[in-house]
Amino acid sequence: MTTQANNASEGKILILATESCAYPGANSVGQAHSSYPANTYILRVRAPALFPEKFYLDCFEKGIGGIIIMACGEECPYEGAYTALAKRIDRVFQMMKKRGYDLRRLRLTAICTVCNRAFLKEITQMNELIQELGAPSNDIEAAAAEAAS
Amino acid sequence: MSEKKIDKEALKQLRQERQASIKHAKDTIKTQSQDIKKIKDQLKDGGKTVPQIAAAIKMPTSKVLLYITALRTYGVLVEGAKEEDYFKYELAG
Amino acid sequence: MASDNEKKETEKETAEEKIGVYICHCGGNISDHVDVQKVRDNIANLPGVVTAYTNMFMCSDPGQELIQKDIKDGKINRVVVASCAPSLHELTFRGAIKRAGMNPYLYEHANIREQVSWVHDGEKATAKATSLVAAAIAKTRNQEPLDPIRVEARNHTIVIGGGIAGLRAAHDLSARGIQVALVEKSPFLGGQTAMLNELVPTGEKAGDLIQALSRQVLDDENITVYTCTEVIRYEGYVGNFKLTLKSSPPESKKDLEKMALLADKNNPSREFVPFAGIYPARVPDNSEEMVLDTGAIVFATGFQLYTPRDGEYGFNENPEVITLPDLIRHLAEHPSSGRALEIGGRKIERVALIHCVGSRMIPGIHEPDADGNLNEYCSRTCCSATLQAANQIRERHPDTHVFEYYRDIRTYGRGHEEYYERASDNHVMFFRFEPEDPPVVERSTSGRHPLKVTVKDTLTFGEELEAEVDLVVLSVGMEPSNIRDLVEMMKLPVGADRFLQEVHPKLRPVEVANTGILLAGTCQAPMDVGEACSAAQAASVKASILLTKGYVELDPFVAEVDPEKCTGHGLCAEACPIEGAIELQEMEADADKVKRAEVIPALCTGCGICVAVCPENAIDIKGWTLKEYEDMVDAIVAI
C-alpha cells in the first residue's frame, strides 16, 4: 500500500443511498440547486444490509475518509433488512474500534426523498469531521502511538 | 431567415393581443424589483429579521416574508441565525 | 431458461467487455458546470472502454440511436450513460438497448446532473463526474446479462373464509376468469354479516346482500365451495401453492346452534336463514383430506366479537345486561310495535347503551384478557350500529327511553352523521365519559328498575349522574378471528392489534410480505360491510394481476449462490428474513452428498442480508453484486 494512494483519497466520502428513499433524496437536493462539498460519492443500493463488515473496513483501508449510510429507516421496503443493518453496523463499530479507526467516520442515518436539509447537514458534518481527522490511516497511527505511550 | 421574420411578426401581434396582461406583468416586475432591491439593500451589512426589514423599509411584515421566501427558493438569500423568536436572512454566497 | 447453446453464445458475446460511454451535455445543464469533453478524455482509456462520446441530448432520439448503432455494429457489449438521475431515463436507455438487440442489464447509469452539475461547479465538478463515470464503467465490466424471473402461475385462487369479503372476492376472481376454491370453516356462508339485520346507512337487509352474492357464487361453475373445511397444510410459493384441506363434521357450539336454526325450515339449502347464513351443502359425516394446487391465496377470515369479561359493566352477573348483537337480533326477531320495548315479557322503559366495550382500551386503565391482550383500537362500526339501534327503539317504541354512554361519536361514514342527528331528534340522551371514569352498572335498590348506571358526565362538567334502567346493552368491538394455526403455518405477519398486517398501509395495503397471499376485509382491521367489500375487491385485483398472465414476472435482482464456493455453513438461511427463500439442500457433489444453499427466486426479495453473512462470498444479488460495489469504490478512490 502506498501512502500516495491514501493521500489522494483522504477527503472522499462514500454515501450508500437506498434506491427508494435516500438516492431520490439526493436528487431532490440537486433539483433545489443546493450546493454541498464535491468530495461525496453516492452509490445507489437496494438495501445496505448487503454489505458485510469487511466492506466498510476495506473502504477505510482503501482510503475512503468517511461513509454515510443513508437508509430508509423504519420505512425500509425489505422486511427485516433495517434491523439486520443496524446490528451489522454495531459490529462494524466494534471492529473499527479494534483497528483504531475513529468511529465517527461511519454514520447510519435515515434520509427521505425530500429531506434536503437533513441530507446537507449529514454531509457538512461528515466533511468537517474528515477534514479534521485526515486520512483514516492517521487514526491507526494515532491509536498505535497512544497504545505505545 | 424568413421563418424568424414570421416569428417576429407573429410575436408583435401576440403582444398586441395580450396588451393588458403584458402591461400588468411589466408593472409587477417594476414594483417587485424595487421591493426586492429595498430588501436586498437592507441585508448588505448583514442578516436581519423580517420585522427589522419591514420597519426599515415600511413594508408589511407579511409581504417582506413572502419576498424573502421566494428569494430563498431561487438561491438569492439564505436563512441565518435566530434572534429571539425570529430568523435572520442573509444574502447568499 | 436459455438452452446451453444460447448460453454459450451469450457468454461469448459478453466474455470480453467492450464498453461504450455516452456523456450528456443536457443542453448546458451538465456542460455549463462540468467539462464533459475532459470527462470523456479522462475515461476514454480506461480498461474495456472502446468508444466514448459526448452528446447534447442523450435522451433524444438521435442520442439513443448513437448507442443503438454501436450495438448493432458489434462495437460494444456494455453501455454507460452519464446524464441525469436514473429515475428519469434509466428505463429509456434500457429500452433503447433492448430494442437494439442487447440485454438491457448490461448497462449502468452515472448521475452527473442532479448529483454533480446541479450541486457542484468547475474543476471539482469535472473531477467528481469523472469518478462517477469511472465507477459506472467499473461496474459494467463484471455485469452479466439478466432476465426477469418467470414463475408459472396456476390460474386458481383459494379464498379462505366465506363471509361477505370471501364471497365478494370469489365472485370477482371468477368473473375475471380465475378458478376459485372458497374454503369456509363453518357449515354456513355469510359470516358475521349474517348476524346483522338492517345495514347502516342504506337500510338494506344484510340477508338480501348475502343471498344475492351467495347465489352468484353457488351458481358459478368456476367456483367450488367447501364448507366445514379448514386448511391444515401449506407449502409452495406464489403461482404454485399447495394447500391441504380437511373437511369434518361441525363441532363448535356456535355452529351447532346455527344448525339448530335450520330445523324449522323446510328446505333451507341456499336460502338465507337469519342469524345463521346460507347453508349450501350437507355437512360431512366423516373427516376427509384433499390437496389443492393454487396460484394465490386470499385471506377473508374475518373477525369475532369481543366477549365482555364476567362483571364488566355487570355482564354475566345480571341477566339484564346484553350485547348489541343480542339487541339487534331481538329487534329483528320481534318486530312488535308496542309502545314500549319488551324483552322476554319484560317491559323495557329505560335502556342504557354503552359504547366502546372491548375497543379503545388503554393500558393501565383497562384490564387485559387472559392472554394479556388489550384491544387498543377503535372497532369503527359500533357507533353507527348503536345509534341505529337507539333510533329503532325510539321510533318503534316511544315509551322506551334511551341513554347512550359514549367517549366520542364516530359516525364518520357517508350518510352516518344523519343517524347521530336523528338520535338527537329522537330525544336519545347522551352522556360522555372519560376512559378512566367509565359508567358503573349496579343492581338498583329502588325496585322501580333492576339496574342503576352511574357516570361522571363530562358534558355536564363532570357531574355524577345516576340513571335507573331496565336493560344495559354493551356495544362490543371486533377482534380478529382465531386463526393462530394459519398464522403459524404460513408465517403470516400479525400486528400489535393481532389483526393480519399488510406490507404497508398505502404502498401495498392488501399484500403481506409473502408474495401471493392477499388480505380481504376484517382479518386486517375492523371495517363495515362496504369497506370489507372494497378491500376484498382490492385483494382480488392484486390476485388478478398475479395470475391472469399465466406467469408471474419477478425482478431479476435476487440472490444467487455459487455452488462451487458454497460450503454449506447455512448462515445465509439463518439470516434470511423470508421463510424458505434460501435453504440448505442436499445435493450430489463429486459423488458425495453435501449440503448447499439454494435460493427460491420467487421468494427472494433481493435485500442482500445473506450476501453480507456468507463467509465464503458465495452469494450475490444479481445485478447488484458485492464485487461490483468493490470495483466502484476502487474506481472512486483511484481517480
Added chain:
Amino acid sequence: MDTDQVMKFDALIVGGGIGGLQTALDLADQNFKVAVVEKEATIGGKMILLSKVFPTLDCASCITTPKMAAAAHHDNITLFTYCDLKTLDRDTDGITAAVTQRPRYVDPVKCIGCRQCEYACPVYVSDEVQGGFSLRKAIYIPFSTAIPQLALMDVENCSLCGKCARVCPTEAIDYFQQPKDFVIQARTAILATGFKLTPLDQKKEYGQGEIENVITSLQMERLLAPNGPYQRVIRPSDGKEPDSIAYVQCAGSRDKSLGIPYCSRVCCMYAIKQAMLLSGSLPLADITIYYMDIRAFGKGYEQFFQNAKAMGIEFVKAKVAKITPGENQAVTIRYEDQEGAGGVLTREHDLVVLSSGMVPDWNPMGVCPVSIEEDAFIKSVMPKIAPTLTDLEGVFVAGVAAGPKDIVDTIAEAGAAAMEASNYLNAQKRKQAA
C-alpha cells in the same frame, strides 16, 4: 373529423391523484391500456403536497413518487396532464370523452425540465403549491417531484420579455401554442376526481380567510413538508416561530350553516398528525386541538391519538364560536367549553389552523350523465357490496369522488374500482367473442 385526434384505450381514468393512479396501475398491470386525464400540470393530486401521512408518519412524497413514476413509465398507461374533460358519455360502443389540453407554451417533447427558464424569468407570482406562502415565476415547474418534469407558462403573468426563450437550451418555448382538442374512446371509465377543501370564505365567524395567521390544514402541510416554503414552521405574517398553535376541528364539516352536514373523515387524524409533527419541530410550543368528537377509526389510528395525548398535546372539547385578530398578530379564539368548568372562554394563539373538510373537486353536471348525492359527491348505487358502481353502466368511481375518505381507504377503493372495471372489460370481451 380528424381521425388522428381520436385515441382508443380500454379504460379512461379521470384524475391523476393517488386514487386515479392506483386504479390505473391495477388495470395496466393486467395489460389493459389506460388513459389518465389530469387537469393539473402534474399528477400526484393532493397527496404529493402533504408532509407526512398518518398513522405511519412516513413521508408523503416517498409513498406517492414511486406510484407516480410507476404510472409515468408504464407501457400501458398514457398520461394526459393539464387537460380539461369537456364531456364524458357512453353509448353502445362504450365511452367517449372530449378533452382539451391547455397550452403550456412549452413543447413537451423538447423540454428537459432544467428550469433555466424559471431562473431567468423576471416575474414573481403567488405559488399556490406552497399554499401562497412563496412566489414562483411566470414560467415554472410546479415542484421538484412533479411528473412530467415539464415547464409551463402562466401567460396571465407573462410580460413576453423573451428571456425564457433565450436561455432555453432546447428551444422548447412556444409562445404560440394553442389549446388542443382530442377525443378519447374507451370501454370503461373510472372517476377519481378527488376533493378540494371546504370553502371558508362564507364562514364569517372564522374570518372568511382574511385573518393573518389563520391558515388551512393544507397550508400547514406545506409548512411541515421538508420542501415547504420556509423549510420550517414560522407564522406567515412575520416569520415568528410560533409558541402556541391551535387547531379548530370541523371547520367546514358537520356544519349545516355551510351546507356541509357530513364528517370529512380525515381532519381529526391529520390534525393529530400535524400536532405531533409540530411538537417534534417546535418542542416548546403549546398545541391545542378544539374538537367535538375525535374520530380515530382506522387501523392504528386510535393508538396514534392516544400517543398524541401522551405527548402533551392538549385536546379541548369545545365548539369554536369566533376567531378574531388579536394583539401582535396573534389570533383570538372564543369557544364554548364543553368540559371542565364550561362557559364561553377566550384564548390567544400565534397560529391557528382550520381543519378544513372535503368537498368534491368536480361536478359532473353538463359533462357526464352520472348522478350525484345530496352531499354533491358521486352517487354509489351499491355502497355495501359494490361501492364503486355508479348509475352509469361501465363507469365506476374511486376515492374521495364518492365521498370523503383517507388515503388508505382511497387506495383500497381504487383497487376495487380496478376490479370492477377489469371484470366489465372482460365481460365485454366475452360478449364480443360470442
